[in-house]
Amino acid sequence: MSNRLLVVAMVTALLVVAGATAADQEIHPDWMKADPASKTVWLRMVGAADGSNGTMNFNGYGKGEMTVTVPPGWRVKIDFENKGLAALPHSLVIINEIAPLPIEDGTAAFPRALTIRLVEGLLAGEKDSLEFVANKEGRFLFFCGVTGHGVAGMWDYLVVSKDATAPTVRVVARPGPARKEREN
Numbered sequence: 001m002s003n004r005l006l007v008v009a010m011v012t013a014l015l016v017v018a019g020a021t022a023a024d025q026e027i028h029p030d031w032m033k034a035d036p037a038s039k040t041v042w043l044r045m046v047g048a049a050d051g052s053n054g055t056m057n058f059n060g061y062g063k064g065e066m067t068v069t070v071p072p073g074w075r076v077k078i079d080f081e082n083k084g085l086a087a088l089p090h091s092l093v094i095i096n097e098i099a100p101l102p103i104e105d106g107t108a109a110f111p112r113a114l115t116i117r118l119v120e121g122l123l124a125g126e127k128d129s130l131e132f133v134a135n136k137e138g139r140f141l142f143f144c145g146v147t148g149h150g151v152a153g154m155w156d157y158l159v160v161s162k163d164a165t166a167p168t169v170r171v172v173a174r175p176g177p178a179r180k181e182r183e184n
């Protein structure tokens with residue numbers, strides 16, 4: 001099997017696994033704030049927030065374990081920070097849901113829906129902010145553009161749906177004690 005085919009097979013397996021573990025629990029984390037009057041949602045997205053998925057996570061979730069849903073037309077403001085566990089660089093881009101996933105980089109599905117230094121990544125403690133209008137419906141991915149991170153599972157879902165009346169966050173329920181932000 002060629003390397004390319006192997007990567008395709010691995011990514012397909014990842015997507016199948018993710019599909020089997022749909023985000024089934026709504027949470028109200030302190031890292032999301034919604035303002036219906038201005039149709040604006042603010043998200044703090046932390047790369048490598050904890051050790052989940054070998055630190056390849058956003059806010060502790062990877063491989064599609066987290067789904068943020070917003071109504072169409074809402075403005076999405078994201079403050080991204082790399083917490084830097086394992087001393088790896090990380091970045092964030094909103095991409096279309098595609099298979100296979102890009103090995104690195106990624107094309108922003110909305111104008112300016114990406115951090116600086118997408119492939120190189122931001123180092124531990126570094127931050128960047130981005131902002132875009134969710135002007136089309138669909139399912140997209142929060143994706144880390146650093147080489148190999150996306151295919152290692154550093155991605156989650158962003159859904160833009162007219163069925164949503166307000167932003168929500170759903171995650172895969174995990175056994176064991178939940179962290180504080182998951183209990184809110």
Ligand SMILES: [Cu+2]
Pocket residue numbers: 047056089090091144145146149150154
């Ligand atoms: Cu990363």
